[in-house]
Each structure stands twice: as C-alpha cells, then as structure tokens.
Amino acid sequence: MRDPTVFWLLAAMLALIAVLGAVALVLRHRARQLQRLLQVSQEKLEHLQRQFEHFVPADVVEQLTGGHGIFAPQRRAATMLFADLRGFTAMCDRLDPAVAVDILNEYFRRMNAVITCHHGHINELVGDGLLALFGALEHNPWQGRDAVLAALEMRAELARYNEELRAKSLPELRFGIGIHGGEVVAGVMGAGAALNKFTVTGDPINVASRVEGLTSVHKVDLLITEEVRSTLDDQFRLRRMPAIQVKGKLEPIVTYYVEDISSLGSSASPTQGAFESHVDKVT
C-alpha cells in the first residue's frame, strides 16, 4: 500500500467511480425530465386531438394521427341534407348583431342535436346554412331514412324554437331543406395544411343544394329527390312536386314534399324522447 503507484491507481479509480456516479445521476435526472416532458407532450397532444374532433370526425382524426398522417380519399354512398334559413340576412340588418348571432347559434345548436340523434353530422356551416351528411363516416344502410327523420324533427324543433322567440318578441325563423343521396368522394381537402378539412365532393352535393333552392320555388320547407324517396316506405306521407329544370342538370328534377310520418314519436322515431332530453341538455 505504500507504493505510490497503487495509491494513485486507487485514487484514479475512486475519481472515475465518482465521475461515473455523477454522470449517472445527471443522466437519470435528464431521463426523468424527458419522461415528464413526454408525458406533458402526450397530454397536450391528447387535448389537441380532442379539440380537433370538434372540427373533424373522430375516425378521420384517428386515421390522421395514427401513423401515416393521411386520410385516403374514398368513394362513399352518402345522403346530403342542406338547410338554409329564409330571410335571415334581411333580419340581421334589423337586429342588434349580438342578438342575431345568439339566435343563429341557438338554432345551430338545436339542429345539431337533432342531426346527431339521427346518425348524421354537420359537415359545414355557411352563413345561416348548414350541410349535414348521413353515411359519410360509417356504413349506414338507413341513411336516407335517417336524413328524412332528422329533417322532420328539425321542422318540429324549429316550431318549438319559434315559440320561444315569439315569447321574447323576437322574429321567427323559417327554413328550406333539400335532401339527396348518391356517391361522393370523401377526403381531406383544402388550400394547404391550414385550410384543409374533411369534406365530401361530387355532383350529389350540387343536386342537394339545388333541391334546397327548389323549396322556395315550390313554397314548401322540405323536399327530397327520387333517390331518397326510394329508400322510404309508406310510413312517410309524400307529395310529388312538378319536375323543374335546375342549373347544371340536363333533365328536370323530380322532387317530393315530405308532409309527415304516420307514426312519428312511436316505433318510427325511437329517438324522439331521448332527442328532446338531449336538446334540453344541449340548450
């Protein structure tokens, strides 16, 4: 032990152990920091993903965030429901802007609750109009029926909302609804990452929009096309309207006015009670 070489060797080893220990401690501390950072990032990501789901359907979010970050465009059979408020723009000119926005927001909240209850989702809000899709996100063999049942309940809900508006001496709302079904292309579209969104495109969208426009011509509130009519049974009371030529179509379009359903509130619409309580909750 008196050999200075041994002493220095031992000292060097001890110093090395001390250094290694210090490095290990630092690394452990950093690893913990990184783990915490990862946890926080994961929670932020999860929060963002949940917020994102308010704007994009959940399964599209899953596909976008789960791996490749792409949503492959697909052809899907879907039913489109266009609803547009009549005379709301003129009404806005007369109302306080804050009141007009409140009226519109409440209308959208109620319509959204109805549409969701009937297996649809609102894809787009444009001004005072909305586009709802049925069957665009998941296989739905009853999409035509769902869209018409949703429209009938939208009509009933609008009547309830108008009663409330009347009681507050506010102007009542009127809408026109057009429904059409067909094959569309569903995908994430837009002008660059910031403006991209999940939507559908194709001729059936234009037709649904035109059919909604025809509600003013026929002076009714709810029209469907032959494609949608073929999915309904005799429970639905329909009235055939005169065929009318519309922009972009060679043949005149035959539409049907949906008057009512023979047993709304019973077996045809099992969601009625639940829907009302859902709307109450939402509003």
Place this chain on the structure above:
Amino acid sequence: MAQLLDEIEWGQAILPRVSDSAWEAEVKRRVGQVSEVDRRVAASTWVREVCVLMISYRPVAMPQRLFNIGALVTAQENSCRYCYGANRAYMKILGYSEAFIRRIEQDATFAELDDKERAFISFCRSLARSRPRPMKADYEALVALGFAPLAVSEMAMLIALGCYYNRIGILIACPPELAFERVANGFLGRLVAPLMRMVMSMHKPPQPPTLDAATLTTGPFGTVVAALAGLPGAAIFRTALDGAFASAVLPRSVKALMFAVVARTLGCRTSEIEARKLLAAEDFSNDEIDSALLTLRSPHLSQRDARLIPWVRNTVYYQTAMVQQQTATLATEIGDAATLEAIGVAALANATVRLAMLLE
C-alpha cells in the same frame, strides 16, 4: 379517440336492483363477490348467467397480462364507465402502476410494450370500435406477428364478450363500483393489494367445459361459435345464444331481427345469413326480411316489439349519454322485464357479430 374515465357522461340507473338471495349466494360462491351488474340483471336467468361466466373466465391460450390489458382497453373503447372504472381498479390491485395504466389508456407509443402487445391493443380497439369494421385479414395479421391462432381466437372472444358486458353496463347505466375504485386507487389499496392478490390466486372459479365443434355448431349462430372450438370460452357464447333464443320474454322473431339489424349495421354478411335462417324458421319470407331490414319495421311484430328494431341499431355506434337516454325512454314504454331482455339481446348481438366479422 377513446374517452378517459372522467370524460364519460353517465346517466341515472335505468333498471333497479333485484333482490334474489339464492342467486347472490351462488354468485358469491362462484366469483367471490356480487357486483352491481349482477344485482341489476338478476331478473333474467340467461343474462345474469352469461355475466357471471364472463367475469369468472380465465384465459387458456393467451397471457393473463394481455387479458387484463384487453379488458381495460375494450371497456375504454366502448365508453363503459362502469367496466372501465372497475377494470382500472382491478389492474391497480393486480400491481400495475398508475403510469402504466395511463399510458395504455392514452395509447402512448412509449408504453413498456413490445410490438406484439401493441398490435394486440390496436386489435382490441379496432374490433371494439368496428369503425371501420375489422376483417379476417386483421385476425391473420396477428397470427403473422407470431401469436398462435387459438390465442388470437381467445383475444377476439375476450373483446367480443367485453362488448357484451360493456353494453350491459352502459344500457342499464349501472352505477360504478365507486367503493372498490376508491380502495384500489388509495393508500389502503396499495397496502392490501398483495393480500388481495393472494386471496384471488387461491380462489379458482369453476371454468366452462371445452365443447367440441359439433356441439358448438348446434344452435343459433352455430357457424360463428364453432370458430371458437378448442376454447372453454366458446361454451359461454353457446350458453348465451341458447339462453337468449330460448327465453320467452321476447318473441324469437324479434330477437332474430335485432341480430339481423346489428349485422346489417356492421355490414357483416355471415351474421345476417345466420339471422335470416332464424327468421325463416319463424315464417318470415325472404321479401319480408328484406323489407324489415330496409325499413326497420315489420307487420309481424307487436307495437312493443317494433320499438326494439330501430333502437337496437343505436347500440352499435353510440354516444354513451344519448344511448342511455334512448334506453331510458324505451324502458318507460315497454317495462323493466322486456327492457332487460332487449338489452341482453342487443349486447349479445353486438358481441356475436363482432366475432363473425373476423370470419369474412
């Protein structure tokens, strides 16, 4: 994305507790304790039996660890507050850390899992969600990763049975086992967990027999159940399907139609063919079946039973709070006994069709 425990909206219980001391004593003997679900489904002999068989099942072909994780993930994916909370608490008792459970719930890529385990979790989520519906290729992908075919069949069965139990919990809006959750998540839980694990390992619940393929094929949806041949769990499915279709609370025709509607909603041809066979045996012509599936109505059904057809499709893809409201409305219209039976059939249809999807 699947919801976390505290994000799930949960309504008031739809069905009351039923007092049946003989049944509760039997459950205690077989499982060790009586759950809130056991008490609320006690009025239906087949629904309650399937619940107990499922809870007491022990895996034979897949690792217990994956079995536990699978039950948690399936409950989370189905947004069943009751099952999710109970499974989470159970995992804590089994010794899984909060951090590990949290990572599984968040589907975090840095969880301490290997590729096979991650693939299994992804399979659980995909089959439970069925949006889009999984296929035979998904089953084969797990086999290609190195899982034994029997193990994958047991996984699929676990998820399908999970879908059954989760729907029972959701559709009756069963109050969560908060006392158990509190104990498992608290200091006391950590303290007594080793003791509880020891007690649980000593208690060996009776397991169902392994039935041969011929026995499994006999009865409703025989071709689907036969795919589980070699697993004792197949007997649970056989018991469930036989019990459901033998029960007299609802007519056989409405139950077959409910299965057909779930099959149509999920786009499963195999299940629809099986349901059509049952409907044909109840004197439904092909046109009548087509019409019923197109319109969700049938002149063969009473006013009460007609309500179940549009309702059952809401049990496939749902928002928990909304389907509970719809079921509560149904219960006020048709009464507790028919509602419980309908819930059992809807839950079983969802389980059976999910299993069948992997055959095509």
